[in-house]
Amino acid sequence: MPPEIRSLTYAQAIREAFAQLLASDPRVFVIGQGLWSPWYAGTSLQGIDKEFGRDRVLDSPVSENAVTGAAVGAALAGMRPIVFHPRMDFMLLAVDPIVNQAANWAYMFAGRTSVPIVIRAVINRGGEQAAQHSQALQAMFTHVPGLKVVMPSTPHDAKGLLVAAVNDGNPVLYIDDRWLYEEVGDVPTAEYAVEIGTAAVRRSGGQVTIVATSFMAPQATRAATALEADGIDAEVIDLRSIKPWDRACVVESVHKTRRLVVADAAWRTCGVAAEIAATIATDCFDTLVAPVARVCLPDAPAPMSASLESAYYVGADDISAAAREVCSYRRWHGVSRPVR
Amino acid sequence: MPADAAVLRRLYVTMLRIRLFEERVAQLVEAGEIRCPCHLCIGQEAIAAGVCAALATTDYVWGGHRSHGHYIAKGGELPALMAELYGRETGCAGGRGGSMHLIAPEVGILGTVPLVAATIPLAVGTALASKLRRDQRISVSFFGDGATEEGHFHESLNLAALYRLPVIFVCENNFYASHMGLLERRAVDQLEQAGHVHGVSSWRVDGNAADLMYDGAMAAVARARAGEGPTLLVCDTYRWRGHVGPSWDEDVGVKRKDELHAWLDQDPIAALGRRLAALGIPDEELAREKTLVRTEIESSVQFARESPRPDPKGVASHVFGLAKHAP
Numbered sequence: 302m303p304p305e306i307r308s309l310t311y312a313q314a315i316r317e318a319f320a321q322l323l324a325s326d327p328r329v330f331v332i333g334q335g336l337w338s339p340w341y342a343g344t345s346l347q348g349i350d351k352e353f354g355r356d357r358v359l360d361s362p363v364s365e366n367a368v369t370g371a372a373v374g375a376a377l378a379g380m381r382p383i384v385f386h387p388r389m390d391f392m393l394l395a396v397d398p399i400v401n402q403a404a405n406w407a408y409m410f411a412g413r414t415s416v417p418i419v420i421r422a423v424i425n426r427g428g429e430q431a432a433q434h435s436q437a438l439q440a441m442f443t444h445v446p447g448l449k450v451v452m453p454s455t456p457h458d459a460k461g462l463l464v465a466a467v468n469d470g471n472p473v474l475y476i477d478d479r480w481l482y483e484e485v486g487d488v489p490t491a492e493y494a495v496e497i498g499t500a501a502v503r504r505s506g507g508q509v510t511i512v513a514t515s516f517m518a519p520q521a522t523r524a525a526t527a528l529e530a531d532g533i534d535a536e537v538i539d540l541r542s543i544k545p546w547d548r549a550c551v552v553e554s555v556h557k558t559r560r561l562v563v564a565d566a567a568w569r570t571c572g573v574a575a576e577i578a579a580t581i582a583t584d585c586f587d588t589l590v591a592p593v594a595r596v597c598l599p600d601a602p603a604p605m606s607a608s609l610e611s612a613y614y615v616g617a618d619d620i621s622a623a624a625r626e627v628c629s630y631r632r633w634h635g636v637s638r639p640v641r
Numbered sequence: 642m643p644a645d646a647a648v649l650r651r652l653y654v655t656m657l658r659i660r661l662f663e664e665r666v667a668q669l670v671e672a673g674e675i676r677c678p679c680h681l682c683i684g685q686e687a688i689a690a691g692v693c694a695a696l697a698t699t700d701y702v703w704g705g706h707r708s709h710g711h712y713i714a715k716g717g718e719l720p721a722l723m724a725e726l727y728g729r730e731t732g733c734a735g736g737r738g739g740s741m742h743l744i745a746p747e748v749g750i751l752g753t754v755p756l757v758a759a760t761i762p763l764a765v766g767t768a769l770a771s772k773l774r775r776d777q778r779i780s781v782s783f784f785g786d787g788a789t790e791e792g793h794f795h796e797s798l799n800l801a802a803l804y805r806l807p808v809i810f811v812c813e814n815n816f817y818a819s820h821m822g823l824l825e826r827r828a829v830d831q832l833e834q835a836g837h838v839h840g841v842s843s844w845r846v847d848g849n850a851a852d853l854m855y856d857g858a859m860a861a862v863a864r865a866r867a868g869e870g871p872t873l874l875v876c877d878t879y880r881w882r883g884h885v886g887p888s889w890d891e892d893v894g895v896k897r898k899d900e901l902h903a904w905l906d907q908d909p910i911a912a913l914g915r916r917l918a919a920l921g922i923p924d925e926e927l928a929r930e931k932t933l934v935r936t937e938i939e940s941s942v943q944f945a946r947e948s949p950r951p952d953p954k955g956v957a958s959h960v961f962g963l964a965k966h967a968p
Contacts, residue, residue: 330773356773362803367762367796374766374780377751378701380773382766397793401756402763407962410744410752411735415962446960471961 306489312345312482314456318463319346319383321492323353326381329467332372333385333421336360341387342423343482369395369420373403376418381467389422389476390436403472404447418473419466424515425479426603427610435603437567439514442474443544443576449473449497450543454518456486458541461495468494478516478566500547502554506536509560509624512551512577514540517564517596517620524620533628543573548580555585560627561593564620569597591630594623644852646920652694652851653917653927656686656910658934659710662719665938666709666726667887674946675726677739680707684849684881687909688813689714691854692781692874695862696749701767701780703760704753706741707813707880711753711783717745723941729948736951737959749778757818758784758791761810765797768808768871779865780808787818789832798839798873807865809858810841810873813848815880836873848876849909852916879904 309317322329335341337350337360350358361368365386372382386392392399399420407415426435443450449471453459459477466473503518504525513521518539525535536554540546555561561581563574578593596619604613644652663683669675682689685707693702693714704711712722717733725732726740734742741755751767754760764782771778788794789812801808812832816823823830836843842864846857854876861872881904883890891898914927 359804362796362799364793364796364800366793367765367800370759370762370793370797371766371769371800374703374751374760374763374768375770375773376766377763378767378770380770397756397759398762402754402759406752408959409734409738409742409754411737412959412963413734413744414746414751417962449961 304490306487308485309456309488310344310482311456311459311477311484312343314460314488315345315463315477316347316349317488318460319349320352322464322467323349323357325492326467328379328381329383330357330359330380331383331385332359332361332368333387334361334363334391335387336385342385343479345477345482346385365391365394366397370398370402372418373398373416376416377406377414381417383419383421383467386420386422387425388434389424389438390433392420392422393438399442399448399472399474400445404445406447407471408447415470416472417470419463419475420472421475421477423477423479427480427614429605429607429610430603431605432602437598439476439543439567440572443573447472448544450476451497451541452476452515452543453541454481454515454539456484456488458495458501460488461493462497462541464492465494465497469497473497476515480516481519484519495541498542498545498547500541500550501539502536502550503539504535504537506534506558508534508558509562509628510536510538510551510554510558511562511564511620511624512538512540513564513620514543514573515566517566517615520617521564521620523617524624527617527621528624531625533624535624546577548584551577551581552584555581556588559588559590561589562596562620562623562627563593564596564615566615567598568600569595570600572597591627594627596620596623644855646917646922648694648855649852649913649917649920650922652687652690652855653910653913654930654934655690655694655714656851656913657931658937659686659689659713660910661931661934662713662938663709665942667882669942670887677726677728678885679726679740680885681882681887682707682710682880684904684908685813685815685878686710687851687854687913688811688848688876688878689783691851692809692811692858694855695858696779696781698748700778701749701751701764702783703751703764703781704743704783705757705760705785705788706755707785708743708753708783709740712743712745712750715745715750716748717743717750719937719941720944721745724945724948727945727948728950729945730951731944731948735959758788758794760784761788761797762793764808765801765806768801768806769804771807772804777866778807779862781811782808783811783813785818786812786814786816786823786832787826788812789835790818790826795835795839798836798841798871801871802840805868805870807868808871809861809865810836810871812873812875814875814877817880817884819884833873833875841871841873843873843875845875845877848878849907849912851909851913881905
């Protein structure tokens with residue numbers, strides 16, 4: 302008997318989900334660019350075409366729009382396609398089938414049908430790849446009714462959320478980040494689902510809530526460790542599911558800590574962090590003792606040169622700095638201003 | 642096998658149902674009873690009728706903004722269609738879609754939507770599903786000449802040819818995309834060439850000749866069922882009415898009067914009626930068909946008028962499908 306739980310990398314966990322879904326459900330097939338290539342998906346899909354056959358794992362022409370549209374059609378015919386976009390940037394060529402078609406379909410036809418499609422988009426930044434190979438576009442798609450958006454940060458969730466996405470019966474955008482591929486964690490051997498719409502509290506704390514998405518979730522845990530040395534007790538919530546997101550979990554935490562930092566490694570304006578900040582400003586108005594802080598990317602395209610990249614990307618240090626600022630905030634004579 | 646008298650008669654009735662339905666819709670739009678944008682296919686009926694007569698009920702049909710004809714030809718229910726145009730809960734899309742969003746899954750119509758060319762890749766997708774399942778179903782994509790200017794039309798032809806999919810691309814070339822004539826939009830008017838460069842068998846057909854449409858569709862269906870891959874049918878026809886609504890367009894200077902009148906003389910229904918008369922089918926029989934169709938249409942109007950509008954409380958329901966599709 303294989304062990305019920307063992308350690309896998311994030312990339313291995315994704316691959317295991319694909320393999321188990323392909324093995325257990327004849328309706329599942331995979332289509333997209335780079336599926337027969339040794340490098341497009343890293344180890345996250347290695348050898349999957351050989352294991353399940355190239356009629357069910359279709360490396361596609363360079364036609365994001367038609368390929369994604371074909372998957373929408375196949376889903377409407379009762380299949381369970383997973384579309385693979387090796388860079389999220391490339392997926393922008395498929396916005397019509399994702400936004401106009403898949404997301405609207407159930408509503409346009411009063412729920413007589415739905416589109417059980419999973420679109421896997423990979424964020425693959427750094428390495429001086431610059432503006433068109435680095436974008437994290439979760440906010441654009443989160444904006445659209447009819448789409449669900451998930452961003453796992455651990456090997457456990459990478460597997461469980463992919464299984465949940467395929468079984469959901471609606472269009473789900475599954476976004477993984479190559480910067481997470483070597484993260485190691487416990488993963489059950491069996492097929493299992495992580496419920497879409499549920500966050501995970503990664504660390505309990507009483508003084509500040511840090512809500513983080515995807516790559517920023519392990520960064521937040523690292524930040525919390527650093528904050529502990531400063532006597533700041535942070536609670537870390539890994540959002541996991543961007544839409545629907547676990548509002549109750551975040552509200553409950555902020556009611557306890559009274560302070561919030563949101564970390565999302567994507568553009569700031571109208572981003573996921575903005576949505577959470579606005580919601581908490583409403584739901585927890587009487588509780589908050591400091592303004593909500595956001596840790597995001599600057600409103601600029603991804604740069605190339607390493608010196609610019611290090612100025613551009615955010616991580617644990619930015620999160621801990623934001624948490625310190627939030628925790629040092631004091632009201633003064635009824636006028637809000639930070640204490641120096 | 643070429644269309645025999647029984648098939649021709651069936652085509653005639655289908656075309657009549659489309660024509661009379663849409664003429665009634667035109668009146669109801671003018672009367673203000675129907676308010677959603679309606680794109681009429683009056684004058685183009687032979688294409689939908691000829692192609693759908695060559696299909697099985699389980700075959701898939703995809704359409705666009707001008708798809709009343711496809712819905713009717715494939716066997717969709719008239720009351721649900723009329724009620725949808727009226728924005729009623731009993732409409733085929735529950736009053737969420739209107740004329741540009743029709744659905745009849747029971748006869749293989751999984752949705753017609755107005756984004757130009759959008760359903761072409763979706764048809765490739767149902768064909769891909771059929772190939773993976775080996776279920777022998779065929780997919781048909783209906784679209785206008787304007788759709789051939791979209792990139793995903795070309796992407797889809799390549800994909801279908803590459804995977805040898807059982808899909809038939811039916812271009813209803815009515816020479817207009819909204820107000821723009823074909824040669825105002827393209828340097829080359831030989832639309833079938835698009836198929837050739839992608840390795841898709843492509844034929845040009847007289848889209849106003851129902852029998853030729855049927856024959857062409859039967860040949861394409863035979864290829865698809867035999868695993869020989871996709872076919873592109875470019876069918877020349879003419880849109881009698883305006884891009885949208887019941888007007889004839891002459892008043893706004895979009896259409897040329899001479900051109901319109903030349904096409905009116907090539908009325909596909911009148912032509913097929915003469916053919917049936919020559920085959921010895923008495924006029925009275927065709928007149929009786931017409932009466933039956935009118936009665937059917939009036940009862941669909943009645944049904945629509947008596948149906949309730951959707952409950953405002955449901956404005957945000959159906960954003961997601963209810964069913965958690967079990968594996």
